[in-house]
Amino acid sequence: MDGHLALDAGGVLVALILVAALLFFSMAVRRRLFARGGGAVECSLRVLDPEGGAPGVWRLGIGRYRGDALHWHRVFEFRSRPRQVIHRRGLVVSNRRLPDPEEAEGLLPDVSIIEVRDGDLTVELAMGAAALTGFLSWLEAAPPGTPVELHPPDEAG
Numbered sequence: 001m002d003g004h005l006a007l008d009a010g011g012v013l014v015a016l017i018l019v020a021a022l023l024f025f026s027m028a029v030r031r032r033l034f035a036r037g038g039g040a041v042e043c044s045l046r047v048l049d050p051e052g053g054a055p056g057v058w059r060l061g062i063g064r065y066r067g068d069a070l071h072w073h074r075v076f077e078f079r080s081r082p083r084q085v086i087h088r089r090g091l092v093v094s095n096r097r098l099p100d101p102e103e104a105e106g107l108l109p110d111v112s113i114i115e116v117r118d119g120d121l122t123v124e125l126a127m128g129a130a131a132l133t134g135f136l137s138w139l140e141a142a143p144p145g146t147p148v149e150l151h152p153p154d155e156a157g
Contacts, residue, residue, distance in 0.1 A: 040064045041131035044107050045072050045084060048115070048122040058106050058126065059083075065138055068146075084123065088139060091148050092117040099126065 043063045047056040060075045061083070068089060071082035095115035099107055111126040114135075127135060142148050 041127065041134060042108065043072070043131055044111070044126040046124050047084075048124060050120065050122060055124070058103070060108075063125070063131075063135075068142070070135075070138075084121070086116060086118045086121070086123070088142050088148060089146050090119065091139065093136075093139065 041063045042060075044058045044060050045063075046058045049055065062073050062075060064071045064073065064082075068087060070086040070088075072084040072086065073082050077083075093114055093116055095113075097113050099111060099113055103113075107126045108128065111128055112132050113124050113126045114132065115122065115124050125135070139148050
């Protein structure tokens with residue numbers, strides 16, 4: 001009887017390992033498909049409270065440019081629709097800064113943080129230098145007449 005119990009426990013352990021490997025493999029394939037389509041950048045996002053309360057937590061994700069919108073997807077999720085959509089029309093980039101030391105622990109290395117307002121949605125995006133340059137170029141490449149506000153960063157950021 002103990003042999004059957006050990007065999008059952010071993011089978012459950014093997015099944016759990018296979019499920020974990022399958023989940024990891026499917027997330028890797030999803031990430032590769034995002035990157036292969038072009039216009040994808042790694043960036044973390046957190047939502048800011050419009051009333052000035054505590055900001056949300058940083059989430060690692062992939063931003064993908066789709067015409068006049070940046071679609072942001074969480075890395076560790078299987079959902080095909082984006083979690084956040086940031087529209088270029090009427091976008092306001094109001095702040096640029098380096099992460100605080102406690103923030104930096106949860107972010108990718110060497111990122112800058114920009115605050116972005118799209119209507120009622122205010123978020124912070126943490127991006128590496130190349131991704132940030134691409135984001136700002138995407139904003140500046142807006143069609144003529146598209147209202148986009150870029151506030152210059154302060155000298156400390």
